[in-house]
Amino acid sequence: MSTSPAPTLTATIPHLFERNATEHRDHPALTADGRTWSWGEAAEAVQDLAAGFADLGLQRGQTVVLMMSNGAEQWLADVAATHLGAVPIAVHPASSSGEIRDVTRHSRAHIAVLGNAHHVRRWSAALREPDALGHVIVVDEAAIPAEDTRFRTWATLRERGGGLLRQDPELVRRRTADVVPDDPVTVLYSPDAIGMQRAVVLTHRNVLAAASARQLVTGAPPHSGTLCYLPMAHMSERAGNVYSAIHDVAHVHFCNGIAEAVRVLPQVRPHTFFGVPRMWERLAALARAQPTAHTAAEKHEVLSGLGLDGTVWGASGAAPLRRDLLELFSGLGFDIFETWGSTESSGWATTNRPGAVRFGTVGTPLPGVEVRIDEDGEVLVRGPVVCAGHLQEDGLVRAAAGADGWLRTGDVGHVDDGYLTITDRKSELIINSHGETVAPSVVENALRAHPLIGHALAFGDGRPHVVALVVLDEDTAPAWAAAHGIGTTDLAELARDAQVLAEVDRAVDAANAALGSSGQVRAHRVLDRPWGAAGGELSPALKLRRRVIHTKYAEVLDELYG
Structure with a gap:
């Protein structure tokens, strides 16, 4: 089943980013730690960082591994790498030293960008590898080990890049011109039940297909606010607050973790908001703590206190959402749209949507996405959101989908009247x-x-x-x-x-x-x-x-x- 044709996809992340920097230069792009970057300021930082990466020898197709707390630096470094045709890889801040070593080894990372002393300590095992990283950038200058010449500061990287651009203003843009939609935009190490196993290769075409389809569903206008609170190693966070944010010209607000996000929501009042079930449980607890709302004005007051009064598309995914939570928010006049997808499908494949909600289901396919149920009940997906494949030890990419384009998701479900219901993981x-x-x-x-x-x-x-x-x-x-x-x-x-x-x-x-x-x-x-x-x-x-x-x-x- 498919809802509507796929959007035309000829752009790349750096091309859309440069469009935003030109056409929306003075509008806000990022807010973190009390500071707001306009699209023009973000573009200056991205150009400096990309030039600095190029000076360190970063080439098209090489990987940059990023491990930082949520904030503008990780976002800017991520986008800067794509301007060179390089591939940023976000590592979860809670990853163990062994997991970091394995990702660095498997991805053949050339450069690491870290946030603070805690992150540097976590990288000690990876840095002792025989073929260890050539360069390590650290945002917090005080966290740099004095004896290791591979380290340099974030400020030094920007300064060096800015100096090179003054000598050659087109240094980065020449590299960006060579980036094409089918180039990798990221590799995500997606954990299964026993740990990090799948190195999922996503292309610019994949993530922008998802972003374009999502925008058609949500109707997000330019400059609307979004909230980034999960680690950027989370596919849904990357999809919503990197790729969709650039596609939609959104304003991304950063915080770290669910508890902080609950406090920040009333300040941001996002137009679109993705919450894992745990987030909706926290918000539901706050809503239940208020006096029972009977009138429309009282219900609006409850939603306003949560920061959801301006949210047109509030979504949930990653795990099933309890029906009582769906009913609670629906009673307040706020529908939560359950979505479904995987890292291999760029984070999104189906969703409920305004005016077309069916509790207990994960909705209908996004534009351009097809879904069918195999004979054994497994859900299969096909469309431009399906990843290029899985990165192998030898550096080759093995297709994730079959020759006919269908991706076996490992989820079990059924379709009724076009709505997909996921009943469980096939392997679980x-x-x-x-x-x-x-x-x-x-x-x-x-x-x-x-x-x-x-x-x-x-x-x-x-x-x-x-x-x-x-x-x-x-x-x-x-x-x-x-x-x-x-x-x-x-x-x-x-x-x-x-x-x-x-x-x-x-x-x-x-x-x-x-x-x-x-x-x-x-x-x-x-x-x-x-x-x-x-x-x-x-x-x-x-x-x-x-x-x-x-x-x-x-x-x-x-x-x-x-």
């Missing part, structure tokens, strides 16, 4: 020892309906029944404890508190009441520490890395079957 379905199939996300969403539970993992493949690991919510659990007279807010202590454990038992009972017999949780354990990307339990997109958790908690899971 639980088949118990009775031969019954259980979708773990259904079980986990039922458990997480209770505010005490932040994360849950259902387990039971090949076992007689389902068990679950439960992690308390870092924000709501302490508040719940205080409200119930418990004298600690420490998560580890709360995980052992009898009153908390009794409440979790009731949450499990409530979930089981809503589940079929094969999916009911027969035993569970409340863990005494949070899950996150740094610990390996969650991906940068905040998805469960199931096999990592299975390995890490193997003994606990075995005990649950004891």
